[in-house]
Amino acid sequence: MSSVLITAKDISKSYSSGYSGTRQKVLSKCSLTIHQGEVVGLIGPSGSGKSTFGRILSGLDRSDSGSIHYRDRPLTYTMWTRDYSIRRKIQILFQDPGGTFNPVKTLKNSFLQVLKLPGVTLPDGGITSVLEDIGLHEEILSRFPHEISGGQAQRLALARILLVNPDLIILDEPTSALDLSVQAQILHLLKRIKEKRNISYLFISHDEEVLQFMCDKIFKMELGTIVPYQ
Numbered sequence: 001m002s003s004v005l006i007t008a009k010d011i012s013k014s015y016s017s018g019y020s021g022t023r024q025k026v027l028s029k030c031s032l033t034i035h036q037g038e039v040v041g042l043i044g045p046s047g048s049g050k051s052t053f054g055r056i057l058s059g060l061d062r063s064d065s066g067s068i069h070y071r072d073r074p075l076t077y078t079m080w081t082r083d084y085s086i087r088r089k090i091q092i093l094f095q096d097p098g099g100t101f102n103p104v105k106t107l108k109n110s111f112l113q114v115l116k117l118p119g120v121t122l123p124d125g126g127i128t129s130v131l132e133d134i135g136l137h138e139e140i141l142s143r144f145p146h147e148i149s150g151g152q153a154q155r156l157a158l159a160r161i162l163l164v165n166p167d168l169i170i171l172d173e174p175t176s177a178l179d180l181s182v183q184a185q186i187l188h189l190l191k192r193i194k195e196k197r198n199i200s201y202l203f204i205s206h207d208e209e210v211l212q213f214m215c216d217k218i219f220k221m222e223l224g225t226i227v228p229y230q
């Protein structure tokens with residue numbers, strides 16, 4: 001078995017809701033371990049807390065209690081938000097990549113911005129090689145976000161994530177907004193990238209068939225906790 005990449009232990013989270021600000025408990029002592037190179041699936045009904053858990057794992061949201069360890073190193077929320085060398089190792093890809101790119105700038109501009117982040121260097125072969133990995137031609141970078149399809153936008157969002165060289169990508173319903181043939185292409189692409197780079201995925205989806213195709217293990221979000229699926 002490969003080494004442990006990330007461990008979440010007893011993660012709990014509640015949100016304030018309504019005028020009265022009543023606390024609604026969404027996650028209750030959720031625990032999950034992901035190994036290097038492993039693809040772990042997370043299924044569960046709508047509103048059960050899958051995305052909330054993914055956001056907490058990626059440092060985009062803060063848990064009320066519980067702990068996260070990245071390669072045996074305990075992560076506090078502050079550390080996560082300030083230490084970009086760690087933060088870039090855990091990335092998240094959303095269902096709708098629309099908001100990923102600035103609508104008034106060319107796609108090339110969005111890529112160059114990523115390269116300005118600390119610790120991010122241009123890979124061997126440059127941007128062209130990353131684009132080839134995800135099946136796109138460099139020409140696409142001269143376009144604006146509204147000039148590309150949903151599938152191309154998702155590929156580009158993935159390419160931008162790959163530029164920061166992550167260890168784990170949280171895939172939050174990454175193909176739900178795409179039609180079936182494009183969905184299949186993206187799933188195969190994700191598999192190829194995982195094999196080539198030995199990265200790990202937490203794959204969040206409602207679709208059991210997709211998870212069976214992609215994942216080494218599947219868990220279910222049930223009543224705010226994570227339990228083995230089947």
Ligand SMILES: Nc1ncnc2c1ncn2[C@@H]1O[C@H](COP(=O)(O)OP(=O)(O)OP(=O)(O)O)[C@@H](O)[C@H]1O
Pocket residue numbers: 015016017026044045046047048049050051052053
């Ligand atoms: N920022 C927030 N403020 C208040 N409530 C929130 C917030 N984010 C999520 N919630 C609530 O937390 C619950 C879990 O939401 P979450 O998006 O994590 O579920 P999910 O399982 O990913 O759902 P879906 O499969 O529909 O995407 C929902 O009731 C949602 O309304």
